[in-house]
Amino acid sequence: MIKAKADNGLPYWQSKLHEIIFEADTPIGKIFDVTLLILIVISVLVVILDSVASLNARYGELFYYAEWFFTILFTIEYTLRIITTKHPSKYIFSFYGIIDLLAILPTYLSLILTGTQFLLVIRMLRLLRVFRVLKLARYVGASAVLMIALRNSRHKIVVFLEVVITLVVIMGSLMYLIEGPENGFTSIPLGIYWAIVTLTTVGYGDIAPHTFVGQLLASVIMIIGYAIIAVPTGIISVELSKASDTNTQMCENCHCNTHEDDAKYCKNCGESLK
Numbered sequence: 001m002i003k004a005k006a007d008n009g010l011p012y013w014q015s016k017l018h019e020i021i022f023e024a025d026t027p028i029g030k031i032f033d034v035t036l037l038i039l040i041v042i043s044v045l046v047v048i049l050d051s052v053a054s055l056n057a058r059y060g061e062l063f064y065y066a067e068w069f070f071t072i073l074f075t076i077e078y079t080l081r082i083i084t085t086k087h088p089s090k091y092i093f094s095f096y097g098i099i100d101l102l103a104i105l106p107t108y109l110s111l112i113l114t115g116t117q118f119l120l121v122i123r124m125l126r127l128l129r130v131f132r133v134l135k136l137a138r139y140v141g142a143s144a145v146l147m148i149a150l151r152n153s154r155h156k157i158v159v160f161l162e163v164v165i166t167l168v169v170i171m172g173s174l175m176y177l178i179e180g181p182e183n184g185f186t187s188i189p190l191g192i193y194w195a196i197v198t199l200t201t202v203g204y205g206d207i208a209p210h211t212f213v214g215q216l217l218a219s220v221i222m223i224i225g226y227a228i229i230a231v232p233t234g235i236i237s238v239e240l241s242k243a244s245d246t247n248t249q250m251c252e253n254c255h256c257n258t259h260e261d262d263a264k265y266c267k268n269c270g271e272s273l274k
Contacts, residue, residue, distance in 0.1 A: 018084040021077070036077070040126050043070040047123045067123075071107040074126075078104060090254065099128050149239035156235045164228065168195040171221055175214060183210045199225040 050063040172192030179185040251266035
């Protein structure tokens, strides 16, 4: 006899679809996520190739039908995600819910608007959906731990960025005073731009100091740049060592998906997990 309702109070078919679509712990869920990952990658490749004029002239019609094929599939998936969750509005207005909508919206807008070539950029947001698909069992430990580490280190990273911004503003202003417009440093913003390029060890070479003092200051900034690169790496590494393993269990009530392996209830809202 087929169960009418699951343990969480949802209709059995709805709960089963939710398990397949939102989680990757089951064989069917893994197949769904792998298939979705392949479709996302191919759809992004179609958008990229369609932007090449020579290929568009030759295969434009094929790209057009391929785009509609992927859009219809993603629309069906988006609809299923809405109807298989307890609170559809929480999914719709979540980060991934908005990304899912933006992944399909440009194609429909092209039917009523002309000159929608700029919408190609929005379609590229489909690539962000890969991060959700990477909840597959082999990746969930690494991806979830990384997210936890980034979240726990955000305050230290903000302080680090404040120090870097202060440093480049001071160094850029000093270089403007030392070199002056006659050596290419025509303004403080341009000096700050040079300081950022030098501190990050990019070194475009479009502007460079000519005086001895300016070159000395540039040398100091370059050395500081090498030292600064290691700071965020160390901060995140410490948090990574503290982070605990998580699984792919997603709460049907609040969509939280960073639970520990032995969790029985959602740490965010207290809902019972499967």
